[in-house]
């Protein structure tokens with residue numbers, strides 16, 4: 001198959017409920033496309049309150065990009081717009097646009113269900129469903145109408161291995177996920193998030209409730225996963241941002257202050273605000 | 284063992300104050316215990332009374348036989364037990380789907396719409412409505428139109444009585460389901476329907492079942508709604524379109540008869556009813572007590 005991804009082939013996020021063949025990233029997206037996700041003069045409102053004031057940002061594929069900035073600056077809000085999770089909150093409104101791989105995610109032809117299946121999300125507080133470990137991972141497939149037992153089994157193993165959890169839980173797949181440790185639960189949530197083979201993985205402070213050992217495991221995992229996924233991670237931990245991400249965006253009061261290679265942001269930021277935040281003088 | 288010390292870290296600066304405080308604490312604690320015992324007193328005396336008067340007649344016959352004609356002895360009230368069970372089942376068949384689905388609508392689909400506020404408001408009003416009004420309504424709506432006293436009419440009256448209970452407890456149960464489960468479900472691309480049926484409802488089920496059990500014990504014990512909708516019957520129930528006996532109406536009827544045996548039967552029926560209601564409640568607590576997360 002050619003690499004001509006601008007051809008007439010339907011865009012991945014427009015694939016609707018009926019599960020097509022397992023979608024392979026390499027079919028369509030060339031390695032590290034520089035403007036994979038494009039945020040274009042994006043404003044966001046909770047009711048009348050504007051919390052994002054015209055963000056412009058281009059995020060490359062198959063890289064880890066971290067969002068940093070003081071509390072309340074709008075990192076989560078922007079992150080939750082990529083898979084339109086904010087639409088669950090009544091009274092929200094946006095201006096501007098976000099495109100993924102050239103298609104606006106707000107385009108009427110984009111089904112929000114399909115969009116969310118293409119974008120995995122990991123939340124700050126791990127939130128496995130109150131069902132078995134196995135049930136958690138196959139949930140995204142079952143709701144997509146996938147019932148083939150061997151396919152489900154295979155997915156469970158693949159995802160648990162990717163999430164570095166397989167060896168720890170392979171003997172108790174059918175026990176409740178609520179019996180896992182905090183760190184295991186969060187890795188289970190990562191496994192669940194990648195079960196439907198998304199292209200993008202959004203992580204909102206995924207380690208903030210974990211101890212240093214569990215955090216180290218999740219960080220290793222993130223670095224491992226970036227070969228296959230475009231990862232955006234919100235973090236308050238500067239060291240984490242510098243350890244796992246190649247690109248860093250610094251937000252302040254609803255504005256994007258600086259976006260550059262992580263190395264540059266942490267050693268030689270071009271804006272004073274960034275430097276002050278990184279060195280801990282405010283925020 | 285620690286050596287008792289006159290002054291330690293927790294002793295208050297003045298020994299005297301501490302003594303009075305202790306005395307006051309003792310007094311208040313004693314008062315609370317006494318008052319709680321006082322509230323228990325009516326309940327315990329009812330139970331003792333019912334057991335003492337109801338127990339002598341308890342035998343298998345009570346459950347398998349019909350009541351004797353006035354003045355005669357022997358027999359039981361199997362038909363009334365059957366009738367109560369049938370009418371409670373009818374009321375559940377009507378009220379459970381309606382109650383749960385309404386709760387799903389007002390809590391999941393349209394939490395802030397005018398319709399939801401109206402439903403919530405009416406349900407709260409309905410819980411306070413005297414049960415006899417439910418009977419009057421079912422009499423007008425079912426008995427008058429069908430020209431028959433029937434188990435159906437009794438079931439409808441009970442359904443109206445328990446609908447708000449089921450609706451409101453189900454709504455509470457749904458509200459108790461963690462937002463993070465919903466987020467997780469929507470986050471992997473589930474529809475609202477899938478989220479509700481696969482995640483939210485199963486998680487809320489234990490609490491919903493507790494509400495249903497509560498409703499069962501309420502419905503089984505009520506007299507007023509069935510008194511003039513199902514009326515009463517001396518015979519076994521053969522169809523839901525006929526007048527039907529129930530435990531509560533049997534108690535009401537027999538207790539006012541001038542025959543000693545019938546009055547004893549009324550006591551035994553009370554014991555059976557109290558046991559039934561208590562068992563449902565205990566069962567609800569045991570099976571459906573919220574599982575630890």
Ligand SMILES: Nc1ncnc2c1ncn2[C@@H]1O[C@H](COP(=O)(O)OP(=O)(O)OP(=O)(O)O)[C@@H](O)[C@H]1O
Nearest residue numbers: 046049051069070071072073074075076077078089
């Ligand atoms: N559901 C909501 N309704 C109204 N305002 C909200 C809501 N969620 C967030 N906000 C506001 O939007 C602004 C940005 O919030 P956001 O959660 O995006 O910040 P954040 O950068 O993720 O902060 P933190 O680091 O504390 O998670 C804040 O001022 C917050 O008060």
Ligand SMILES: [Mg+2]
Nearest residue numbers: 075076077204
């Ligand atoms: Mg946040």
